[in-house]
Amino acid sequence: MSNRFVLFFVLLAALQAGAQRSYTALVNPFIGTGGHGHTYPGASMPFGMMQLSPDTRMADWDGSSGYHYSDSVIYGFSHTHLSGTGIPDYCDVLLMPFTGNVAWKSTEYRSPFSHSDEKAAPGYYEVLLRKHEIRARLTTSVRSGIHHYTFPKGTTEGSVLIDLIHRDEVLDAHLEKISDHEIRGYRRSKSWAENQHLYFYIRFDEPITGFVINNNGREESVAAATGKAVQAAVRLRTMGGAVTCRVGISGVSMDGARANLEAEIGGKPFDAVQKSADAAWNDKLRKIDIAGGTHDQQVTFYTALYHTYLAPNTWQDVDGNFRGTDGRIHKAEGFINHSVFSLWDTYRALHPLMTILEPARTNDWINTFLAQYKYGGMLPVWELSGNETYCMIGYHSASVITDAWQKGIRGFDGKLALQAMRSYAESDRFGLRHYRGGGYIANDLEHESVSKTLEYAYDDWCIAQFARMNGDSGAFRTYIQRAQYYKNLFDPATGFFRGKVGARWHRPFDPAEINNFYTEGNAWQYSLAVPHDIEGLKALHGGSRFGNHLDALFRASTVTTGREQPDVTGLIGQYAHGNEPSHHVAYLYNYVGAPYRTQELVHRICTDFYRNAPDGLIGNEDCGQMSAWYVFSALGFYPVCPGNGAYVLGTPIFDSIDVHLDNGKLFKVRAPRKDTASFYVNHVRRNGRRSLQSWIPHQFVAEGGELFFGLQPHPARFGVSGTNRPASAIREHLIRPVPFVTNERNKFRDSVAVELQGLDSTGGWMVQVQYAPRRDGSFGPGSRSFPYKGRFTIDTSAVIDIYSFRSAKPDGQPAPYFVSRQPFFRLPDNRSITVQSAVHPMYTAGGPDALVDGIMGGPNWRSGEWQSYFAKDFEAVVDLRESKDIRFLGVHVLQEVSPWILYPKDVQFWVSDDGVRFREAIRVPNAVPGTAEGAQEQELGASVQLRARYVKVRATSGGTLPAGHPSAGNPSHLFIDEVIIR
Template sequence: MRTRLLLLLLCFIGLLTSCQREKETRVTDFVDPFIGTAGQGHCFPGATVPFGGIQLSPDNPRSGWEWCSGYHYSDSIISSFSHSHLSGTGIGDLQDIRLLPVTTRPQVGEKAIDFITKGYAKFSHANETAEPGYYSVTFDNGIKTELTVTSRCGMHSYQYPTNSVYGLTLDLTTARNWDRTVMTSIKKINNRTIQGYRKSTGWAKEHNVYFFMEFSQDVDVWAGNDTLKLLKNGQKLVSNQGYAFIDFGTTTNKVLVKVSLSSANCEGAAANLDKELSHWSFDKVKREAKQRWKRILSRIKAEGASKEETRVFYTALYHAYLAPYLFSDAHGNYKGPDGEIHSVGKANQYTVFSLWDTFRAAHPLFTITQKNRVNDMIKSFIRHYEAHGLLPNWELMGNESHCMIGNHAIPIITEAYLKGIRNFDVEKAYEAMKETSLSQGNGLGLFRTYNYIPCDLEKESVSKTLEYAYDDWCMAQMAKALNKEDDYLYFMEASKNYKNVFDSSTGFMRAKLSDGNWKTPFSPFASAHRDDDYTEGNAWQYSWFVPHDVEGLIALHGGKTAFANKLDSLFTLPSTIEGDNVSPDISGLIGQYAQGNEPSHHVVYLFNYTDTPYKTQYYVDKIRRELYTDRPDGLCGNEDCGQMSAWYVFSAMGFYPMNPSDGKYQLGTPMFKKVTIKLGQDRKFVIKANRENDQYIYVKEVLLNGDKLDRTWITHDEIMDGGELEFVLTPENPSKIKE
């Protein structure tokens, strides 16, 4: 009896311990996918897995700036659940293979598009749920939809009101924002399977999506481009527009649908289902998706902040791990930028590379927590180069969009190599880097000829000059590491070209004509949307982009004191911006500093190069508190495929990669009492801070593995070697800054 009681006690203790451990490690509970779905965040709330190829999420019937991701929290109507979405971009595209459960059947002779739009359903956020890998909503008409995913497949669960029509619409035509359908196909394979494609043009000029769809029971399929007609097994509809109604009959009011996509062909989409989703257990897929998120988010354990701050942190980490997307199908096939089908075998090809944004913090975050994926991403760059002739600029679904400026695949490759991430063809990568650097397009030829880009010969001349100069510095570091001395000297000299657009009389980077004279008139406050001298910014915001030579930039300003005074002005000047075509990206303003747009993201850390590093600490805390919240409008600007959130992740931990390729992280002020970064089975890097309350933001001293640090930065190697970084904080403001 005593033995039995002891065993029961031990079992109870074990169960209790297990429950406590599970509760402690459920980081997914702190993720709210609705953060960033209102305001200008442009996030989607639907189901996806880390870096997954499917983003299964609801769409609203509207288009425009607020609806770039297909969904905006201000809306109350859902027009479809589609399988591809962009996370926080400033341009809308995708939203492919649109399904919507309905409770009506089409009338004889009724136009297909009229029937489709008639089914658009009202809903309330009170009946909507989202968590990592799962989304659910119950419409006002009583239909409940649940969505979950694998890497390449989406799974839908629909529960209809009893005694209603159990139907589903398929819309391959309706386009939002920039996208326009050019050709569709729907083929009924058998009573439970259809396949087809949607080909469109838009931001992605040649976007091909092949789908394979299975139903949990027999169905009738009515398809057409004008009116809907019954489709028999083996029949196919091909048209420039395609719609369908799937009738589930009256067998059961709960129906499951499995969908997979491929950019190559329907066979690849079918293979995805065979490989990843051969069963019909919705709960199993949902559980495994959440487990994948738990594993990847748990690599960083943050402790000792409020629930709201922790929620913002882990949602930011979640957003940082959405893109790039897996692009190759289960056969290893994908459509390349040359329009041809390529194969990677068992490797992975990625897409959606918003490099102008993500080279700054998202990719540096990957070098700490996603080293294997960094190799896969660089291999994806190289394959893009082999098919296209240049490294990707803004790659979207096998297309080069040429959307943004700079050649920022170069710093990403350089950063990876210098950090010891080298499981790729290094010589081929360098060949691609050099070929891209010495190409002539997008003002690069002018940059090589004039050693700056003349504004009368090329738009966005100032920002392009600055960003090409930084890329050339990264080229020089890669050349030096590979013992290519002549290249090193050439690109190092070219990296100084930023000085040629600095006007010492105004203290700003400024547009210069081809005759060497400054463009007039000049206002540092003027801001046009990417058709003037600066890309999504003005002179106040772009004049600081010299992350590779901050000492040189300080010298141009006349020394540390003058430089610090200029930085002060950036944050304290009025927030108004001039210009008839002001970019909506210029948001999250503190003075002229714009956290809502990427060129500003490193600027707050420039105080570390002066005698006032406490101002970095002050403003980092101010940005975190005021411009990031756990509400749907909790992002002050576009999420931009993870960059906006990666800034927060780093800055909340207490350091930031101001120049990602120099191997250093500038110190700020940590938000948590303790952060543990898991680097491997036996290594971890721990950041500790005596953050007694929200006033403890100023750094009194920093200890690295017990030794006092006499610098404002730490190295990548110091992090990856494991150890402890301790911040001794104080609430005392050294200069008593007032907001």
């Protein structure tokens, strides 16, 4: 049978099923609730404010959403949840039905449950609580929800616990009974969001027959209470053995919560509200109609599409009022205000997907960004309930804004948007001052410096494109040059983006090591983080060798070294699909004329890493990004570089896909295949015209084109030639990458020859040598400046400033120079050290000499100045070269409990005249508790009166992390940077 007839019957079947098809029946909300997906199974609406869902876990990383499929107890049902994040928050206002006497402790009121008694669908959740044999059913509208509890047969009175203590730290809470059917209150809490406001209004259909408040452990028969530990038990007369509880929430006020409930649900029956939720979800899910594939593939697809609609969340009341990032109440005019912007994740695929499916909502989100700039002073980085968390890196709101504008979604103030983007880019936040001045960020100045430099460069490219589209040539020139700053961290010797300390490459270097130079990844996973200038990146690799780097990445060992990073999952070589920096990488083979490799990898990822099972996601869902990757890839293309208006082709999963656009047009994908092995693309047809191009423009999708994939079971020459490849290149206002210092170490004895090297090897650099650097930032006499002609020698401590032109062709713009700074230190001649403990390979501070160089590290443990001894004591012997009077013995140590760094329990010293026979000198205990918060440093030591040549030191490990720490019981780091002998 020909492909034409196969396609005819597929389309006929789809047409017959279309009218009565239930898309929600193809959603499995339990996908992602196991493993590390961090999703929740409960009821919510598309972009809803309320997420009414069970809570099965009080804490830990895999309990970030409040629910994990491996758990066997339910604490109750709370009204706010995060979908797939890697940090816990929300789970506000817990309700738990019960019979008999009230139990206030969560370990006593929780109930066992079984997945065999559990059901979930979009907008609906149901479970049997086995402790009291109560069946709970939940459904929602946008800002409101209904609990329906069916008690055991014969029950005439049932009770509901309201727990405002649940999970997060409570800053303030209030609860009051205002009638025989109504309760209202609020909770201000602190977790990921520093000051979250959540107001609620509860109305029971049944009359309240008993009410008691537990306020900080005291039961009180009062109508209201305020405090940090408020709970209430509500007894109700059941109707037919059931209780119905209607809840509205608000970020503004208790009155707002009531108004939301009245406007959305009022007195509607449970089934009517559930039916409305199902209809709302079907309206969204039917926007993409698929045919073909297996049942599991269809469920996986529609569940992924469902997940993309769970966030961002509506964050305003029905009257338009919302709480802004300034903590004040504002009114949204002409847009719907939202919250929960996980932009480091979602700019990559979720937001580009919504430019196709939800252009009006995209305008709402960008107007929300601008409201946050207007009221809070900055565009969002990771905003949560009106709180900027500053989580993750970059200013990726610029990507969302530019991508929308480029695609013709322009329902916002473009002039204000450019101002807001530039305001963030010109701020001094998170290393931006150093990035602007030096063309890169050194890790001694700001941690995660490689990732920040690379992601800032992409964001600057977005600003440049937006400026050009709005006619601002000056801003375009500035930001298109900044978009090339990624070049300043490319090491030609290794072919990786590497971290610098000062102007030197950090050593030792292992591309598989997860360390403080990269954000949730390593050098492999950030080696391709230049989506906006793939041609420039290829040139750095020597052109044709770029494909070799791609091959090496996918064929490398899956073993990572350094820090344990739970996000790095779903490994194919060093490609990590479980975390976002890798998400575009499989599509890069199209740029080197090997689309068949993209097709192989995309097919493998879709097959192996997305499954119809609770652990069916290979990593965190991350507010829709993980699922958006799948939706795009199932369609057959992906936005490698949001903002350039192009989609790079892969291979579709289904035989027929219809995308119903809001402009009334229909975008079609057709991909008939003989068997599951036929995923290689032989050619495509765009509106019937044969094409070998391995990319399509967004306009082709938006205008309702038809994309036909000719598939076969073996690789083809589709997209091989240069003219058929996607393009991503910066071709104007090119920069000259900064030189780097080639010296492996910046500490020396006697003298050192300083050498510079640049990617273009053209020189032309100016050098300023400033001698005898002082702690106050001043220098001693004898500074000199000269053009660099080759290596030069210094024999005393100095700071080297290197000036290099920014532009390949200087154009008279302000600040034409990059300035890189590299200090060199001459080591003291009067001592050496032999370290007898094994240093942690990630924190060596350049070697043992760092412990006797006389240079004290600061409070930044990531700066590279500190040595770490993990789960062990530190022992060493210092040789003073001759017998000397000693007046003080000590060590300079650091503590910051959050990253597992504790002060030593004590430090002990022994002295010797011959290096063999040692006598005890002093023992100094540490007095600072391991629970002390924040970064701190101290000279742990004491005055002495003795004479010796050799000093032996032992600092005793701080032991395990204290109770209350998220990783309590694990071993700690001992950070030391100097053995002090005066």
